[in-house]
Amino acid sequence: MAAAARSGYVARRENIIAVGNSGTGKSHIALGLGLAACQKGLSVGFIAAAALVHQLIEARDEKRLFRLQRQLAGYKLLIIEELG
DSSP: OHHHHTTHHHHTTOOOOOOOOTTSSHHHHHHHHHHHHHHTTOOEEEEEHHHHHHHHHHHHHTTOHHHHHHHHHTOSEEEEEOOO
16 A cells, blocks of 8 residues: 555556445545645545536536536546445
């Protein structure tokens, strides 16, 4: 995990997927990776999966989906929490 904290995966455009039972520290690790990326000057977004889906549907319905997609693409690191 120390290598991931150096944020090299961001430059390589690699994904990190944390899977495990509730209470095993996945969110804590995600926040740590996000903080490490922020400390390196990278733009970081953090959003719950359900909220992201809601925003995407709302943006589509309001004909502003492209703007939201551009906003999300502007982050060097986008952390999406709680997929399950």
